[in-house]
Amino acid sequence: MSAQSESAARFPTAVYAGRLRRAAELTAASGLDALLITPGPDLKYLVGSGAASFERLTCLVIPADPSATPAVVVPTLELAGLAESAVADLGLPVHDWVDGVDPYGVVGSLLPKPGRTAVAEAMPALHVIPLTTALGAPPVLATGVLRELRMVKDEAEVEALRRAGAAIDRVHARMAEWLKPGRTEAQVADDIAAAIVEEGHTGAEFVIVGSGPHGADPHHEVSDRVIEVGDVVVIDIGGPVAPGYNSDSTRTYSIGEPSDEVAAKVAVLERAQKAAVGAVRPGVTAESVDAAARDVLAAEGLAEVFVHRTGHGIGLSVHEEPYIVSGNRIELAEGMAFSIEPGIYFRGVWGARIEDIVVVTADGCEAMNTRPHGLTVLPAS
Template identity: 85%
Template structure:
């Protein structure tokens, strides 16, 4: 069976077995006794479950002592485990019905009372009663889960490659939809359909920032009509099975840009490449941010680069590691993140170039291969 995914859209069962083993090991190394994971990206990472979180508790219990992990789930939600690796892994399932205390049930599955960590996504309506059942407040499992999810295994990297290639195919078609006289919303609707047609399971986000809207990094879409001469920022992405995301930004010009726009964009292109070139194991995340920022600062553009250089990506569009000043974490082989410097001139125009890269033994592998230059589309 391919390491990409099994016939039901998950990775092979052995991938999840190894992740559970490592989760228990890292939990023990952190001096914790158990890990409690409710629905969300962490549950999907560990057992391939896309279950939703409701007021009734569903929880994966991972003891740190090597005892088998188990799943607590409301009986009426048992079907939600069908898309997961629970059965193939042989995980015990403890279902419960209304009237039963699921928090006490979780407590009974722990080898001993002790220090327990919970996923960041666990709602407070579960954390508070769990505290009472465990006899002590749990701590956040951020450190454990960060170490697990930041380093992508080969199955994850293959999924990110497929995601990157799929979103590149959408950018390659931009001339079909992006032209003066159409609204941002009309262009976004076509992009959304193409994101699915090119291999994603859905469109997670679509930014069409035309003219002055391009100067807002988190603009989405509006009814503004695209005009000749506009610079347009297109930032798009979505998941491919089994849930790994693409995220790529390219900037387009509706006709030949003026010399000032062209000159400033050329600096941005150099800044993005400098950051890509800076990536390798052992350098800090903040040094990659500085590589892009220093190029822009040297040309007087420091003040118009208003966000971090990048963010990790995987099952979540934004996750660790963050490529930002102050983050002194050393990059390691298998980390995946965006490199996306931008320049923003409020009320006028903006531009951004974004690739996803994966750290390799001696540098990085870009997941996106579309040209970085300002793409001129003839009105």
């Protein structure tokens, strides 16, 4: 890997060193002795490794003592999967193993006994059960530690989210190239997916093209439905930029001039989205931001057609904490990143959604997306 591509694949080594120290400190503060991390977003966050998870155990072992050095247990045949990570630059010991060796015993040998060990909630049971035997006690979930680590983004992460937001904005800016009457949702989606990569993403994570009645299904993806003049079309798209941070932005389009009713209701939705963005600042609760959007819609008789939460956290995963939803009383803090995406859905007829990613700042928030928020009218021919 060249120096340029390695730089794109991960952050500077010092970023990961700081994250590992913080992970050890939070593990100790939680009354735990160690943290065990298998491949997935948490491993990528901590050491920049995109290693895949197979039946053979790969595990990052983080002792609760910040002065102790974390270690990696990995199958010999998968050592190459660590090459793009910061493991070597961090000087972490690597304990590789071959078939016939008990990797769970290797992990156990690196930990104090008896001890209280935490594992990521995505660790397969295939590994949790034999680890229980090796550790002499069942591990607990590390959800609280990992949430605290990843929920507040550092400046390197925020900059990656800015690049992701700008890249997906460039795709939305080109929508008139593809979103035309006579084309199917699937054809439009193929063009959008290619453009997502062209505009700077490493791949297209998802493409939703919900035309006409399909726009009333928030989780519709694509179909062979032919787009028609007069359709309202929901376009929800996103993907990762190096080193793995995601974009996610929704805009709603009209093929030709919309009816007065559609225009008026989307205008209310635009006000609701703006109200929620305006409610974001440190110290307010996640549920209060949800309420800011919901209250605007309720005042116009649209409460019943807003059928999902207002937002979700984003970073190395498209959906992560914090969730912007009623009942979530977590207080927002500077550096938290999440979507603001109220929608209205008229089953079997049409729907609309407006979505930005925002990052909490010292006195409000910064939007990662800047495309126009209202209904965008595209040519009918």
